[in-house]
Amino acid sequence: MRAPASGLLLVIDTAFDACSVAVFDPLQGAMVACASEELGKGHAERLPGMVDAVLADAGVAFGAISKVGVTIGPGSFTGIRVGVSAARAYGLALGVPAVGVVTLHAMAEAWRRDRPILAVHDAKRGEVYAMLLSADGAAMVSPIALSPDKLPEWTAEAGGPLDLVGSGAALALAALGADRRGAGASTILSDRSEIDMRTLARLSMAASADQPPKPLYLRSADAKPPTRRISLFETAF
Template identity: 45%
Template sequence: MADLLLAIDTANERCSAALYSLPEERLLASREEEIGRGHAERLMGVIADVLAEAGAPWRAIAKLGVCIGPGSFTGIRVGVACVRGLELSLKVPAVGISSLEALAAPDWAEGPVLAVHDAKRGEVYAALFAQGGKTLREPQALVPSDLSGFAAQAGAGLRVVGTGVEIAREVLGEGAALFRPEKRLVSIEALARLAAGRVPAGPPLPLYLRGADAKAQVPLGLRAAAH
C-alpha cells in the first residue's frame, strides 16, 4: 500500500531525505548529512539509506516533498530535478516547500518567526510568519538594513532563525527578539510535516529570489532512479 511521503532537501549545506507515514503522521526514517557541496553525487545514496532503514520499497511512496529554496542555486536545481524525475517515474504528486518556511515551522507555535538566510553578496533571504504559521511577509532578497522594516509587523515575542541570525541581531538589536543561532538549517522532519499537509498544485518550481539566478530550469535526469 502506497502511504509514504519522501521528502528531500539539497537547498543548502545539508543533503537530507526522510520517509514520513501519511496515515500515522510520523517520521519513519531520516538522514541529514552536512556536506556543503556534492549533493548530486550523494542524494540518491541518502534516499536509498532511508528506504532501507524504513524497510520500504519505492512503490510505497505516495507523495514527494522537496525544499525549493531559497538557497544554493546548484543545490536547489539538484533537489527539484530529482523530485521531478521521481514524480514522473513513480507517477505520484509532489509539493515544494520554501526553506524559510521549513526553518520557521518548528518555532511558530511559540510566536512570530523571522527566518533569515545569509545569501552572501551583501544580501539576506528573509520571510516573516505569524504565530501559527500564517505568512506575514513572503520570501524576499534584502539588504540587511531592510530587516527592521521587514519584521516590523511581527509584534511581540519574535523569534529569529536561520544562517542569518547574527546578521539580524546586528540590525534589530539584542533585545528586539529571541535569536536562535542553533536553528540555522532546515530540519528534514519539519519539511516532511509541511509537505504532508500541502495540497499539490503542479510540479514544484525553484525559488531562487536573486535576479541572476531566476531562470526557468528544465528538470533533468534521475527519471530512471526509481526503476
C-alpha cells in the same frame, strides 16, 4: 517501526550544505527512516544512493511512496536545482504528486512558538533571505532578498520583538535591536540554516499538488557557468 506497504511520503532537502532524505508515515505521524550528511557540494552525486538507502532502511519499495516533498529555496543555487529536479523525476516515475516547501518556511516552522518568527539566511553579497511567520504559522510577508538594514521596515507588521532563526539571525538582531525598544528583545533561537525533516514532512503533507515544485532563487546565481558535465538531477527548469 514497521512501515506500511503504501501511502508513504518521501522528503528531500538539498537547499543548504546538508543532503537529507526521509520516509514519513502520515497516518502514524512518524518518521520511518531518515539520513542526512553535511556535504557542502556533491549533492547530485550522493542523493540517489541516499534515497535507495533510506528506502531500504524503511523496508519499503519505491511503490510505497504516494507523495514526494522537497525544499525549493532560497538557498544554494545548485542544491535547489538538484533537489527540485530529483523530486520531480521521482514523482513522474512513480506517478505521484511532487510538492515544494519554501526553505525559510520550514526553518521558521520548526522553531515557531508564541510570537512572530523571522527566518533569515545569510545570502552574502550584503543581503539576507528572509520570511516572516505569525505566531500561528501564517506567512505575514513573502520570502525576499534584502539588505539587513531594511529588516526593521520590512518586519514592521509584526509590531514587536521577534524570534529569529537561521545563519543571518545575528545580522537581523543587530538591525532590529534599535527598533524594538520598549517591547522586549528579539531572540535568536538558532543561528543555523538547516531543515528539520519532520517539519518538512508535515509541511509537504499540507502542500497543494496543483503545480510541480519550481526553484525559488530570489536573485540571480552567484556562480560562474559550470565547466563540468551536469547530471540529470542538476537540470534546471
